[in-house]
Amino acid sequence: MLNTAAPSQTAPAMPDVALATLGNACAGRQTADTLKLLCEQLRPQRRVVHTGDVIYQAGERFGNLYILNSGFFKIVNLSADGREQVVGLKFRGDWLGFDGIAGSRYSCDAVAMDTGEIWVVPYESLLAACVACPPLLQVLHAAMSREIAHDRDSLMSVCTLPADARVAEFLRHWAESLAERGMRTDEITLRMTRAEIGNYLGMTLESVSRALSRLARDKVIGFATKGRRDVQIPDVRALTAFVQRCLAPAPTMLQ
Amino acid sequence: MLNTAAPSQTAPAMPDVALATLGNACAGRQTADTLKLLCEQLRPQRRVVHTGDVIYQAGERFGNLYILNSGFFKIVNLSADGREQVVGLKFRGDWLGFDGIAGSRYSCDAVAMDTGEIWVVPYESLLAACVACPPLLQVLHAAMSREIAHDRDSLMSVCTLPADARVAEFLRHWAESLAERGMRTDEITLRMTRAEIGNYLGMTLESVSRALSRLARDKVIGFATKGRRDVQIPDVRALTAFVQRCLAPAPTMLQ
């Protein structure tokens, strides 16, 4: 696969030699460097996945961690009484499977929402490699740490932001994630239905739709000519401003 | 300090030799064993903290992890625009500080809500110890993994449960956490105000109060004769049943 153009959102599974040539995206540099280290040290098995593929399932015996080289994934939590909750979205450079370490079984589902490539890393061999290569351990811990910090941010968003702001913050974070990976953010493709977004943000699909309509009416986002899955974000800072505007009228909850 | 009675909720900082005598609480066994391993391997500096003490603050340079030997702690996330959100509650056996690994700075506040003892573990020396003692690494990863899994459960609760059920689930989880540590669960002391609980659960203090009143009216919980901070939980399963009742469609009377 040839890829000389600016990296697109679809995060092509580029060969290692191309990792250093991520165009003007110095933001994507760190991700690329880390992936390179992991690839060299672990020589992981590579696996191509497609939309809907289940990487692992809640209850399944834990054994592997997965590093995402490309594609887009969701983490779905399941409760005993049948509730389903999207609790995380994962991109290139993220890891999957940490939830399985403690209980020897995965505690949620990991599902591909797009074609992508994942690297399979048996946990035991990862530990062995970490002993030989301490920077690897640091990378692993950093990934887990980031996940913990981000999960907390998610909880804060759903607890403190009104619906409109939550949608704006969701788009802002998505764009930021893409930017960090050196991908385009002026036009992003939501690979989730309104229902999935609403589930993730703790609101109904109708509320998501209304929020997006308001964002479009305020010119904070735009819809591509065809299809409303493509969202244009001319200026990411406008999303942040919108969130603040939502918070401004009413002061913060709880002192 | 002598402690031959059944372990109370206050999780006394008992000497190592007493760890094996945790009464009938075989549930607290694993926590105790892990703490013993950590104590032996790391010989951490012990520090007594009191209500309101700040273990670390968002923005502070990361360096230490903290293992909780006793007491009760809250994790508070802060946003740039001044929102505050309680994103976690920590007990004996839990760790603090994982959020700081990735960015070299802590990303939230950790505050003691009770007198307690924490073990200070410099991250670098922990890594060194892990190389020499692989089980230690396993314990560390398990702690991080548990935190990730639990944060996801929190998000699911906030997103999918109505207010009353969220409060019931909160109490259930608290009781479960105490049980896992071999402490009493028939009468627990909430060390948070209604406002703090509400903040943690994404609702107002009035809603928390009303939910607790309803739980008491339904005899799912009871209030101690003195003070409404002590909650009696005669049967933890009644809390689970209450949650299910909240989720079930309108309970049709008769027929």
Place this chain on the structure above:
DNA sequence: CGTTCGATTGAGGAAGATCAATTAATGTGG
């Protein structure tokens, strides 16, 4: 013993859910 803080409870209102109808995109078989 008054002051303060936390908790409870009620009344009214607003954000968002639910229900419903319509339209737009996507997919399928002829």
Place this chain on the structure above:
DNA sequence: CCACATTAATTGATCTTCCTCAATCGAACG
């Protein structure tokens, strides 16, 4: 390729839950 079926998205009208505001009460504390 089109007609049709299916799924997703939008928008409006109502309804419910929970928030806001306010008053009262109890407990803790100097």
